[in-house]
Amino acid sequence: MSESEGAIAPKFDVIVVGAGPAGVAAATVCARAGLETIVFERGRKPGVKNVMGGVLYTRPTAEVFGEFWKDAPLERCVIEQNAWILTEDSAIKLGYRSRQFAEDIPNSFTVLRVRIDEYFAQQAEAAGALIINETKVDEVLQEDGRAAGVRTGRPEGEVYAPIVIIAEGVNCELTKALDMQSDLRLEDAASTVKEIIRLDREVIEDRFSLGPEEGATIEMYGASTQGMLGTAFLYTNQESISLGVGVLLADAVKDHTTPFDMLKQLKQHPVVAPLIAGGESGEYMSHLIPEGGYNRLPALFGHGVMVVGDAAQLVNGLHREGSNHAILSGKMAAETAIEAHEKGDFSAKTLHKYRQRLEKEAPTMNDLRKYRRATGFMERHPWMLSLYPQLAADSIADMMTVDPETKRTKQWNIVKDVIRRGWIPRMVWDAIDGGRSLI
C-alpha cells in the first residue's frame, strides 16, 4: 500500500464503487478480512442519493452488520403488513399483524436511508475501509483485458486494485461501458417517486394503532397506479410517513403519466387521504428500480470485476425487496474477493465463484429464480390491475349492501356480469399462467 508520493497512483486490495448497502456491505466484509479497501461515493455522504421505501429486513442485514438493531438508527419495527387493492374510490384490505414480528430477532424495520446508510458506512470505516465521498468514478481502468483500477473525476484521480466491485446502483453506467450489460429496457425498470410526509408521532401511532416502536406497512395495488403495472406503498416512520408510487417505465411512457402525477392522485384517494391528513410534505425523491428479474441479470463477474446489488439487477420487484439482495450480494462478492487474494488469482476463473455463491447460498437469488416467469406476467396480463380490483370491489359492495335481493341472486348477478363482459377466457388464462409464475 503506497501513499501517493509524486506520480505513483495509490494502490489498494479492493476498490468498491458506490456506498449504497451493496457496496458498503462488500467493503465491510473485505476490510474485516484485512484487505485494504477503498469505497467511492459520488454523493456528499452515503445515503444522500438513495431512495428506499423503505423496509429493511433484519436477517440478511445481520449477516454483515451483526445485531445492528441494538444501536442502528431505525424507525419502527414492522408488526403489521397490509396489502390493499384499490379502485377509484374504495379499497379491499388484507392485513396481518403480529407482535411475533417484533420478538427475538425482529423481522424487519422501517428506515430512512440517509440515517441507516451513514450507520452502515460507520461500520465499514470501523472495520478499516476508507470511504471517499463526493467522488465519482468515471471509468474502470483496464489492463490486458482485466479490470485494474478506476479513474475518478478528481485531479490525480486514478487508483489501482486487482479487484473492482461495482455497486453503482441502477444507473449501471460502468457496467455498460464494460459491456457487462446493455441499456435497461423500459420493461425492466420501474420509475418511482417517494415523499416523506411529516406527522406527529402520536398521530401516527393513533391512526395506525401502533405502540411507540411499532410500525405498519401498506402495499397498494390497482387504481393506486391507475391500472398500470406498479404498486404504491405507505410505511410508517417515527415521525413521518413514506408514501411512494412505482410504475413500469414502459407504461409511464405509453400512458404519458409521470409517477409524480400518480403520487398526487394517490394522496387524494379517499382511503389514503385520511391517513396523511395534516402532514407536512418533506423530501421528495425519485429513483428507478431494476425489475428485469432473473432472466435479465447482467454478467455478474469478469476478470478483476464483480457487480453487486441494484447494479446487477438483483431486486425482487414483486416483493419490493432490494436492500437484502444488495447486502447479501455484497457479502458474497467480498468473500470471493478474499478468496481471490488468498489464491492470488483475480481472473474470472476465481470470480465466477461469486455467482456460484449467490445461486447456492443466497435465498434471495432462489426467489429471483422462482419468480423468473413472474416478471413478464403482468405484461402478458395487462388487465390484472384494473379488472380484478373493480370486479372484487363491486362484488363485495354488492354482497354487503342490504336490499331486497337475496344473496343467491346477488352471486348469480356477479357471475352473469362476468360472462356478459366476456372475461371468462381471460380469467382461465390468468389462473394457469399465474399459477405457473408464482408457485
Next chain:
Amino acid sequence: MLRMVVCVKQVPDTTEVRIDPETNTLIREGVPSILNPFDAHATEAAVQLKEKYGGHITALSMGPPQAAEALKKCITFGVDQAVLLSDRAFAGSDTLATSCAVTAGLRKIAQEDGLDLVLCGKQAIDGDTAQVGPGIASRLGFPQITYAIGIDKIELDQRTIKVHRRLERGIETVQAPLPALVTCVEEMNELRYASLPNMIRAARYKPEVWTAADLDVDEESLGLHGSPTVVARIFAPPEREPGEMIPGGADDPAGAAASLLDKLLEHLAAGAGE
C-alpha cells in the same frame, strides 16, 4: 520556510438552519455541519502560499470531537497537519474565551515549530461576530490584517507580507511585518476540487487532540468561566412585507404600466410632502 496556521471552525450549515418561532432558538437538529466557508478560503490561501513559497501548514480548531471532520476537510485542501483543541473545559466559550484558548494553542505551535503567519476566516457564519481573529492577533501581539481579498507577496528575508483588503469604498493595500494574522473574505480565492491523494490522506487522517492540560493557559479564562457575554434575546427578523403586485401585465401591458406610473408619482408626491 513559511510556518502557517489556519484557524478554522465547524459550523452548522446555516442555509439549512431554521428558527423555532416559539422559542426563538436555532433548530440545529439534523442540520449538517460544515467547515465555515470563510475558513475554507483561508485554508485555500495558505495552500496557495505554500505552493508559491514552500512551507508547512497546520489547521487548528477548537470544538467538540466531531469538529475533527472540519479539520479532515482542511486536509483535503492539502494542509499538512491538524490539531483539535477539545476539552470539557472549553465548552460554552464565547468569543473572548475562544480567543484565549486558540491563542494558547498557537503559542504552543509557535514554541514547538515556529509561526510566521496565522490565517482565519473573516467570521463564522453561525455567529457572524468577526471577533475571534482580531482577538487572537491582539493576544499574540501580531499585526492584524482583516478583510483580506488577496496576498500580494511575502518577502521571506525581509519578513514582510503585503495584503489587499476589501474596504467599503475600495481596496487598500497594506504591508505588515511577520509574524502577522490575516482574516480572509471569499474573494480571496476560488476553492479548488481536492485531488484524490489528498482525499485519501484525509480519510485516513486523525487530527491530534490537545486538551486544556496540554496548553499553558489560565483555566479561569476558558469555557463558561471565561465567557462574560450574555445573550439577552434572540429573535427572527420580522418578515418583510410583500411587495405590491400590479395585475394585468400580460393582457394589458399599457394599462399596467400606466397604473405603475400613477403609483410611483403618488409615492414621490407623498415623499416630497414630508
